[in-house]
Amino acid sequence: MADRFNEGEIVVCIDASGKHSLTEGKEYRVICVSTSGGSIQLRNDQGRRVGALARRFKKVEQKSQRQAKYEMKLALYAASGGLFPYPEAPKKVPRSIKIDxxxxxxxxxxxxxxxxxxxxxxxxxxxxxxxxxxxxxxx
Structure with a gap:
């Protein structure tokens, strides 16, 4: 069986077989977990609450806040058709500086x-x- 899931966790679908209109590779939020942990409930791509076998999902590693903000900026830029300025990559700190x-x-x-x-x-x-x-x- 896959990881033990908790309510509210983000999971990614690794096996989209079935009739629940789930997309492989897409992230979903766990709404409810069975007492045995063998099945979970989540909302499918149409927004309907569906049950699925837990072994068809894996936990998504939590992203750092900085990475999440950067990805959010990228998504906003893509969704707006370029109205926002292009997001900056995380700044690198110089390791040494030269002085005359x-x-x-x-x-x-x-x-x-x-x-x-x-x-x-x-x-x-x-x-x-x-x-x-x-x-x-x-x-």
Whole structure:
């Protein structure tokens, strides 16, 4: 037997044989489940409440809200004949960004002056740290 279904779940028809006008591959909402779990009730393609064998259906995995919204936008776009702007794909976050070394040095020098009150360039501070390490390590 297929999965144990619950009321309100979305199922997809995997075997449309029978007289209930069900479409294979189409999603349906479970209205009622028998106590044995062997049959379920749902609305067919004409909107009529029908009973069907549970083994002819499988559970639909829940989609993430983001994916569901994206698919909804696609459906609206298709249904409207293009009145809505084309939906955007989920945005990708850049993994790294490139910065010009001169810009980085200028920003760090400015930070030294404004935040720490040090009137020196980044190169001077790094050079002083390098000399301090040589003295400490005795190299």
């Amino acid at each position: 070394p001169r810009d980085a040095k200028a920003a760090l020098t400015k930070m030294l002056k404004e935040v720490y009150g040090i009137d020196a360039t980044v190169e001077q501070v790094i050079g002083a740290m390098d000399k301090s390490l040589e003295l400490v390590l005795g190299a």
